Amino acid sequence: MHDFPTALRQWRRVRRLSQLDLASEAEVSPRHLAFLETGRSRPSRGMVLRLAEVMGLPRGDQNGLLAAAGFSPQFPVLPLGAEEMAQVRAAMGWMIDRHAPYPALILDRLWRILALNGPAQRLFGPAGFTEGASLLDALSDPTVFAGLIENWVEVGHHTALRLRAESTRAGGIAALDRAVAALLANPDIAAHQPRSTGRAVLPTVYRMGERRLALFSTYAQFGAAEEVALSDIKIELMFPGDDAARAALEGLAG
Numbered sequence: 001m002h003d004f005p006t007a008l009r010q011w012r013r014v015r016r017l018s019q020l021d022l023a024s025e026a027e028v029s030p031r032h033l034a035f036l037e038t039g040r041s042r043p044s045r046g047m048v049l050r051l052a053e054v055m056g057l058p059r060g061d062q063n064g065l066l067a068a069a070g071f072s073p074q075f076p077v078l079p080l081g082a083e084e085m086a087q088v089r090a091a092m093g094w095m096i097d098r099h100a101p102y103p104a105l106i107l108d109r110l111w112r113i114l115a116l117n118g119p120a121q122r123l124f125g126p127a128g129f130t131e132g133a134s135l136l137d138a139l140s141d142p143t144v145f146a147g148l149i150e151n152w153v154e155v156g157h158h159t160a161l162r163l164r165a166e167s168t169r170a171g172g173i174a175a176l177d178r179a180v181a182a183l184l185a186n187p188d189i190a191a192h193q194p195r196s197t198g199r200a201v202l203p204t205v206y207r208m209g210e211r212r213l214a215l216f217s218t219y220a221q222f223g224a225a226e227e228v229a230l231s232d233i234k235i236e237l238m239f240p241g242d243d244a245a246r247a248a249l250e251g252l253a254g
Contacts, residue, residue, distance in 0.1 A: 004069040005039045008051065011065070012037075014171045015055045025054045045071045058170050060228040077228045080114065085227070092235060095220065096120075099237050101253030103215070109232035110175050111135040119249060120238075123208060136179045142186055150205035150212065156183050157192040158202055203241035213248055214241035 002010065012022050023033040028047070035041035043051070048069050052062040063073040078084055096104035096117040103120035105113055112134045116124070127148055129135070138144045139159075146152045160183040167176040184190045203214040215238045225231035240246035 002068055003039070004043065004048075004065070005037050007065055007068045009037050011052075011055050011057060011061075011171060014168075017055070022051070022054065026050050043069050045069075049074060056169070058228075059225070059231045061171060063228065075226055075228050080229070085230075088222070088227075088230060092233075095235055095237070101249045102240065103238040103249075105236045107135070107234045107236060108229065109170075109173070111179075114233070119252065122252060123206070123213070126208075136175055139179045139182045142182075148206060150207055151203075153186075153188045153192050154194075154202065155204050156186065156189040157194065160184055160189065201241070205241075211248060213245045215239065215245060216241050 012019070015022075017025075019033050019037070020030050023030040026033070028050075032041060036043055036047075045066065048066050048071065049062065052065050057065065059075040060077075063075055063077075066072065066074055076084075080089065092106055092115065096106060096115060100117055100119050103123055104117045105120050106115040108114055113129060113131055115131060116129075121130070124130075127144070129138070145156065149155055160180050163176045163180050163183075167173045167180070170176075201216040203216045206213045206215060218237050218239070220235040220237065222230055222233065225233075240249060
């Protein structure tokens with residue numbers, strides 16, 4: 001764990017803020033901020049939280065900044081099975097179950113599958129994507145997604161950009177950075193240049209035996225999440241990208 005001055009400087013640089021920029025947005029004097037970064041002044045708990053909020057730190061990293069300054073955590077860390085999370089579990093289950101006949105998954109910060117609805121289990125289970133599986137681990141084997149996704153080069157390039165953006169927002173997540181490197185080790189993905197197609201969304205074209213399914217995804221996250229891990233949970237809701245995929249998914253449900 002870094003001391004508070006070091007942690008503050010690092011986060012400010014990650015967010016590409018000058019001392020003057022951060023001081024202005026946090027409504028503190030540049031002199032006081034400079035003293036905080038050199039250790040000449042100690043922050044109050046409120047000051048740590050104000051700076052963390054201005055820099056957009058994730059909940060867990062806000063706790064880390066508080067700890068570096070000698071304060072107790074602000075946000076709880078609870079297992080998903082805890083009693084306090086019962087309403088959250090119910091909400092997530094309600095969303096993915098009612099999304100049928102279309103696939104839906106719940107993913108954590110590191111893209112591990114926490115839950116799948118029935119359609120997702122039927123479609124992705126045979127490929128090894130079951131509860132507890134890591135999508136990031138699967139990226140280390142270039143044949144997994146290349147065999148599953150028809151337009152893998154295009155989707156892989158988009159995935160690399162998404163993972164890189166998520167890591168940057170969080171101040172760097174080593175597992176996401178490794179996944180990006182694994183994706184870009186594919187020369188086709190690394191060299192891919194997106195072209196204007198006029199499409200509203202990029203479909204992922206899955207190959208399921210003889211079946212070809214074009215799907216696109218939306219991601220839902222919890223607003224006003226206080227628990228550390230909950231703020232990073234993603235609920236992926238997949239939709240048919242064409243009439244053939246819609247008919248196939250509805251046929252499977254029937």
